[in-house]
Amino acid sequence: MAEEKYKIVVFGAFGAGKSTLVQALDPQAKHIEAECAGGTTTIAFDYGRVQIGEKRVYLYGTPGQERFEFAREIIGKGMDGAILLVDVTCPVDEFVEHLSTSIIAARIPYVVLLNKCDAVGAQPDAAKAHFAGAETKIVSAKDRREARDALEEFIGTLRPHTGNKTN
Ligand SMILES: Nc1nc2c(ncn2[C@@H]2O[C@H](COP(=O)(O)OP(=O)(O)OP(=O)(O)O)[C@@H](O)[C@H]2O)c(=O)[nH]1
Numbered sequence: 365m366a367e368e369k370y371k372i373v374v375f376g377a378f379g380a381g382k383s384t385l386v387q388a389l390d391p392q393a394k395h396i397e398a399e400c401a402g403g404t405t406t407i408a409f410d411y412g413r414v415q416i417g418e419k420r421v422y423l424y425g426t427p428g429q430e431r432f433e434f435a436r437e438i439i440g441k442g443m444d445g446a447i448l449l450v451d452v453t454c455p456v457d458e459f460v461e462h463l464s465t466s467i468i469a470a471r472i473p474y475v476v477l478l479n480k481c482d483a484v485g486a487q488p489d490a491a492k493a494h495f496a497g498a499e500t501k502i503v504s505a506k507d508r509r510e511a512r513d514a515l516e517e518f519i520g521t522l523r524p525h526t527g528n529k530t531n
């Protein structure tokens with residue numbers, strides 16, 4: 365049986381935890397980052413691979429800064445599914461709305477992962493209500509088990525891709 369391949373792209377605002385999620389799912393993950401106030405930020409993309417049984421998942425994390433829209437468009441090409449990662453320690457803003465609208469417009473299967481639920485001030489219920497029309501799951505991207513469970517659950521809802529996806 366041919367190995368099933370999935371390209372999954374993680375979207376989310378600046379600092380939502382996309383790199384943390386990809387790293388939790390694949391400790392060998394690579395990413396290109398730059399120094400910024402208070403830490404680092406992704407300036408190109410995160411890349412990781414995860415094996416779930418017969419399923420090979422290629423994970424791409426996007427840069428969260430608004431000015432990297434072009435990079436998000438390139439990285440998103442040919443994706444089989446999208447993860448919208450939302451930081452529940454701050455209110456959902458216009459940019460997160462824009463990401464959500466873009467994913468829906470592209471008719472890509474997606475899940476909203478409500479992140480940083482372990483943090484002080486987390487308001488997962490408010491975020492869950494905001495995305496009431498979508499599949500949502502409460503996680504902490506820092507928790508490898510939770511991250512893995514969320515990915516497995518999402519991949520289980522997708523149709524297999526057996527084309528010529530590389531990497
Ligand atoms: N408490 C807590 N902190 C988290 C969690 N996930 C990420 N963080 C922290 O949030 C900060 C930003 O995480 P990143 O993974 O760099 O966020 P990002 O979405 O990749 O950021 P950009 O690439 O700049 O868009 C880091 O300090 C992480 O340690 C989480 O589940 N819980």
Ligand SMILES: [Mg+2]
Nearest residue numbers: 382383405406
């Ligand atoms: Mg990042």
